[in-house]
Amino acid sequence: MKYSGQARLLVAVDCIIFGFDGDNFKILLIQRGFAPEKKKWSLMGGFIQPEESLEIAANRILKKLTGLEGVYMEQLQAFSNPDRDPVERTIAVAYFALIDIQKYQKQLSTDYHAEWFLLDKMPKLILDHNPMVEIAKNRLRYKAALHPLLFELLPEKFTIPQLQALYEGLYSTTFDKRNFSRKLLSTGLLIRQKEKDKENSRKGAFYFKLDKLKYSDNFDAFLKFIPNPDKFIS
Amino acid sequence: MKYSGQARLLVAVDCIIFGFDGDNFKILLIQRGFAPEKKKWSLMGGFIQPEESLEIAANRILKKLTGLEGVYMEQLQAFSNPDRDPVERTIAVAYFALIDIQKYQKQLSTDYHAEWFLLDKMPKLILDHNPMVEIAKNRLRYKAALHPLLFELLPEKFTIPQLQALYEGLYSTTFDKRNFSRKLLSTGLLIRQKEKDKENSRKGAFYFKLDKLKYSDNFDAFLKFIPNPDKFIS
Numbered sequence: 459m460k461y462s463g464q465a466r467l468l469v470a471v472d473c474i475i476f477g478f479d480g481d482n483f484k485i486l487l488i489q490r491g492f493a494p495e496k497k498k499w500s501l502m503g504g505f506i507q508p509e510e511s512l513e514i515a516a517n518r519i520l521k522k523l524t525g526l527e528g529v530y531m532e533q534l535q536a537f538s539n540p541d542r543d544p545v546e547r548t549i550a551v552a553y554f555a556l557i558d559i560q561k562y563q564k565q566l567s568t569d570y571h572a573e574w575f576l577l578d579k580m581p582k583l584i585l586d587h588n589p590m591v592e593i594a595k596n597r598l599r600y601k602a603a604l605h606p607l608l609f610e611l612l613p614e615k616f617t618i619p620q621l622q623a624l625y626e627g628l629y630s631t632t633f634d635k636r637n638f639s640r641k642l643l644s645t646g647l648l649i650r651q652k653e654k655d656k657e658n659s660r661k662g663a664f665y666f667k668l669d670k671l672k673y674s675d676n677f678d679a680f681l682k683f684i685p686n687p688d689k690f691i692s
Numbered sequence: 693m694k695y696s697g698q699a700r701l702l703v704a705v706d707c708i709i710f711g712f713d714g715d716n717f718k719i720l721l722i723q724r725g726f727a728p729e730k731k732k733w734s735l736m737g738g739f740i741q742p743e744e745s746l747e748i749a750a751n752r753i754l755k756k757l758t759g760l761e762g763v764y765m766e767q768l769q770a771f772s773n774p775d776r777d778p779v780e781r782t783i784a785v786a787y788f789a790l791i792d793i794q795k796y797q798k799q800l801s802t803d804y805h806a807e808w809f810l811l812d813k814m815p816k817l818i819l820d821h822n823p824m825v826e827i828a829k830n831r832l833r834y835k836a837a838l839h840p841l842l843f844e845l846l847p848e849k850f851t852i853p854q855l856q857a858l859y860e861g862l863y864s865t866t867f868d869k870r871n872f873s874r875k876l877l878s879t880g881l882l883i884r885q886k887e888k889d890k891e892n893s894r895k896g897a898f899y900f901k902l903d904k905l906k907y908s909d910n911f912d913a914f915l916k917f918i919p920n921p922d923k924f925i926s
Binding site: 505509549 | 693694695698699700701702703739740741742743744745746747767769770772773774779780781782783785
């Protein structure tokens with residue numbers, strides 16, 4: 459049985475993969491393999507198959523185009539402007555993830571020609587992929603103001619300058635060093651370690667660990683740390 | 693020109709309309725007009741037309757089935773389980789809104805047989821509409837912890853018991869009266885008026901107005917008020 463008299467449309471999935479390499483925020487892009495706009499920079503995208511959920515399609519497409527597997531992607535939203543694809547009307551559902559670049563380095567083999575770009579220096583992308591990235595960035599900024607997700611990108615022991623680089627990268631801003639450090643420590647959520655990182659400055663920077671238990675109990679202490687996520691969301 | 697060798701699918705839109713009537717949180721439902729599951733309770737749904745964006749389809753469908761016009765709906769997410777519709781594979785994109793029931797009462801004419809249900813006493817819905825509503829409720833709880841959107845449902849002048857009913861309704865919980873009132877007033881965002889509402893209690897309850905300018909400047913004062921929105925999100 460079928461519903462009669464209704465239009466059937468192409469549905470595509472596009473994957474927005476953000477990464478942090480310890481110093482910089484980046485985005486993973488590929489060169490589109492088919493016309494139109496062949497060879498132009500693009501998100502990893504493809505059409506959903508009849509038997510797939512969108513999540514399964516997103517994972518299949520990401521693996522096929524980059525080699526990456528087991529990346530937890532979250533649904534961003536559907537993009538449905540009737541003119542968004544000049545060839546044929548296609549509804550695209552975008553998925554996004556934020557990953558530790560080091561952790562996935564081996565999977566991302568050179569067979570695939572996927573490349574990491576600095577988020578601030580991303581090329582122009584095909585179709586409506588640039589606005590998709592903007593919306594994903596905003597969603598991530600919002601989430602990171604409420605969730606410990608950024609900590610998941612840091613090694614177990616990290617320095618305050620590292621944490622600051624991470625936040626500055628995502629929010630495309632700079633924070634005053636002394637204030638950042640003071641506010642962060644005042645949350646009581648970081649445990650100072652005995653060792654220092656001496657590679658990145660003469661004086662050295664103490665390592666810290668996140669007190670995860672305290673973190674989940676004192677969620678609001680962290681909220682005050684990015685007091686107004688809206689300010690950063692365009 | 694067309695993309696070749698790709699499957700084309702039905703795409704539907706489902707509208708989740710929450711409302712507040714001054715005392716209670718409600719949800720708007722209709723009885724489905726076609727098979728399967730004809731006459732069972734349902735969200736307002738229909739198929740997207742080839743020339744429509746999802747937003748335009750959502751507005752057309754909501755108007756057609758309830759009479760409501762000009763309701764700002766936000767996209768929730770796409771639901772894509774291949775078995776979600778037993779007749780034919782259909783991807784559904786859900787939209788949601790929270791409206792002031794009084795404001796739209798006239799538009800919602802009796803021609804349409806749409807009915808408001810208490811959110812806690814909603815019937816079983818067709819297909820995957822119940823989980824859609826759960827996800828929408830969570831999104832709203834999250835948003836309301838960060839945004840003044842609940843104030844938009846109250847009259848310009850409101851009492852603290854009214855505000856408490858609104859929050860208790862959305863978060864399906866009860867707050868201690870004295871604490872609620874103390875925390876709320878400590879934000880410094882409410883301006884007490886001279887008049888009292890004497891209809892709902894012998895002692896009467898002062899009216900308040902929201903200091904909107906202060907509200908946007910002191911966003912974090914409000915955040916502490918629902919300190920851990922995650923706690924309410926299943």
